[in-house]
Amino acid sequence: MHPPTADATHPAALSALFSPTPRGARRARLLAVHQLGEWGILRAAPTARAVAAVTAELAANAAVHGRYPGRYFRLRLFLGERVVRVEVSDARPERPVPAAPFPASGGGGGRGLVLVAAFAERWGCFQPHAAVKTVWAEVRRQG
Numbered sequence: 730m731h732p733p734t735a736d737a738t739h740p741a742a743l744s745a746l747f748s749p750t751p752r753g754a755r756r757a758r759l760l761a762v763h764q765l766g767e768w769g770i771l772r773a774a775p776t777a778r779a780v781a782a783v784t785a786e787l788a789a790n791a792a793v794h795g796r797y798p799g800r801y802f803r804l805r806l807f808l809g810e811r812v813v814r815v816e817v818s819d820a821r822p823e824r825p826v827p828a829a830p831f832p833a834s835g836g837g838g839g840r841g842l843v844l845v846a847a848f849a850e851r852w853g854c855f856q857p858h859a860a861v862k863t864v865w866a867e868v869r870r871q872g
Contacts (some may be wrong), residue, residue, distance in 0.1 A: 747797040754792040765780060770870075795820060805817075822856055827841055
């Protein structure tokens with residue numbers, strides 16, 4: 730992990746790079762929960778649990794599907810009045826395709842994005858560069 734940095738244009742923001750590995754994905758989730766605590770959102774709060782689940786899924790997807798030799802994935806968090814926005818950027822431009830929540834066969838992936846949709850108020854994907862995609866989700870602040 731590269732040290733997290735604050736975003737000067739957004740006072741309640743965090744950005745950090747992680748290796749595209751299971752350990753990197755786990756560290757991204759842990760950092761997200763820690764940062765929420767720094768912003769006054771308790772670990773046991775529904776918002777923190779939802780952000781942890783969304784971050785875990787998006788970071789795992791970046792580590793498994795967005796992996797590219799020599800490239801990291803980036804986690805960004807933004808604290809807004811109504812939502813916490815989670816963004817994960819990786820080095821693969823292919824857009825994620827959610828699977829059906831209960832597929833007939835056991836194969837394939839994409840079911841984790843169904844979880845993201847369940848925890849997030851809204852989510853999506855954009856390409857800031859030709860070789861990079863960013864998947865984002867906004868979790869409503871509760872409490």
